[in-house]
Amino acid sequence: MKIIISENIEKPNKLLENLSLKGNIGAVLAFIGIVREFSEEGDKVVKLFYEAHPTLAEKTIEKIVEDAVKKYGLKDVIVEHKIGEAKVGETVFVVIVASKHREEGYRGLIEIVDRIKREAPIWKKEYTVSKSYWKS
Amino acid sequence: MAVKVRFYGRFREIAGINEIKIDGKNLSLEKLMEKISNFIPQLEDELRCGKIGATIFIAVNNVLVNPDKSSPIVIEDGSQVDIMPPPSGG
Numbered sequence: 001m002k003i004i005i006s007e008n009i010e011k012p013n014k015l016l017e018n019l020s021l022k023g024n025i026g027a028v029l030a031f032i033g034i035v036r037e038f039s040e041e042g043d044k045v046v047k048l049f050y051e052a053h054p055t056l057a058e059k060t061i062e063k064i065v066e067d068a069v070k071k072y073g074l075k076d077v078i079v080e081h082k083i084g085e086a087k088v089g090e091t092v093f094v095v096i097v098a099s100k101h102r103e104e105g106y107r108g109l110i111e112i113v114d115r116i117k118r119e120a121p122i123w124k125k126e127y128t129v130s131k132s133y134w135k136s
Numbered sequence: 137m138a139v140k141v142r143f144y145g146r147f148r149e150i151a152g153i154n155e156i157k158i159d160g161k162n163l164s165l166e167k168l169m170e171k172i173s174n175f176i177p178q179l180e181d182e183l184r185c186g187k188i189g190a191t192i193f194i195a196v197n198n199v200l201v202n203p204d205k206s207s208p209i210v211i212e213d214g215s216q217v218d219i220m221p222p223p224s225g226g
Contacts, residue, residue, distance in 0.1 A: 033226055050225060051145055053218065055198055057225075081225060093226045113226070121193065122225025123145030134146040135224040 001069070003061050004080035005052050005122075012094050019098055020076040027102040029109045033093030035086050043128035050083045050092065053121035057081075064115045072108035074099050079112070081122060137214045139163065141172060143179075144220045147192075151176050165194070165201065165209045168217065183219075193220040 002018060004010070012032050019028060035048050065077045075098045082092040095112050099105035116122075124135045138157040148154060158171050173180035186192030189203040195218040201209055211217060 051148075052225070053144060053195075053220065056195055056200070056218070059198070117226035118223060120223055120225055121144070121195075121220050122223055123221060124224045124226075125145075134149070134221065136222060 001062075001065055001076065002078045002080075003058055003065070004078075005057055005061075005083060006080070007082070007084040009080045009082050009091065009094070012091060012096070015078050015080065015094060015096055019078060019096060021098065023075055024100050025075050025098045026100050027105045028096065028098050029102070029105045030094065030096045031109055031113045032091055035088050035090050035092055037088045039126055039128050043130055045088055046127045046129060047088070048086045048092065049125040049127070050081070050086065051123045051125075052081070052083050056121045060120045061116055064112055064119065067115075068097075068108045068112045071111075072099065072104040074104065074108045077108075077112065079116065081116070081120075083122070139168065139211055139213065140216045141168070142216065142218050144218065145224075146221045147179065147182065147219050150178055150182065152178075161213045163211045165211065168211055172219075179219075191222060193222060194218065195220070 037045055039045055061079055068074055078096045080094045086092045097105050097109045126135055138159050140155060140157055142155040143151045156175055169183040173183050188194055188201055194201040196211060197215055
């Protein structure tokens with residue numbers, strides 16, 4: 001298990017090299033979150049800014065991953081989340097899971113991504129050409 | 137000693153500061169919110185009307201306050217309290 005919250009996150013293909021593929025692994029699944037060019041309202045996005053609680057963000061993600069490993073029998077999990085500024089097209093959030101079969105991998109991946117978005121104390125501010133606002 | 141209160145995200149911007157120190161011993165959460173509002177009136181509505189665990193998240197010494205917990209929360213001198221908006225990462 002590896003959790004990275006940093007201004008400088010690694011590229012997903014680099015993360016894959018760190019994944020433990022030892023043991024009875026039959027599937028590797030990844031979610032890669034990227035900064036969209038347009039906001040939900042259709043405004044052109046200039047950049048995003050991410051802020052995280054210095055200790056609670058990692059602690060919360062750790063618990064979420066531990067829960068998913070236990071529930072779905074995941075073999076390995078890597079999570080990384082960008083903080084600071086991110087440009088359009090930049091990777092900001094990656095979750096990679098290794099599992100015995102694809103089914104538990106799919107389920108575990110969705111649960112980890114959804115719970116991190118809902119529970120981890122990380123906040124996003126969107127800057128468009130016309131305004132800036134904290135997302136909720 | 138005092139209680140160190142830190143603000144995050146939207147709340148930090150509304151407050152216009154990262155943190156403040158509040159004097160007081162064995163404060164209830166309500167009393168602490170009242171004292172913060174006195175120092176930072178622009179946060180009063182958020183603190184007074186906020187629903188813990190829904191529109192406002194609070195951690196005391198790096199432990200999230202559970203809104204369902206029946207026992208009252210007492211904030212001791214020297215504690216660190218984090219006032220956070222709901223998560224919006226990813």
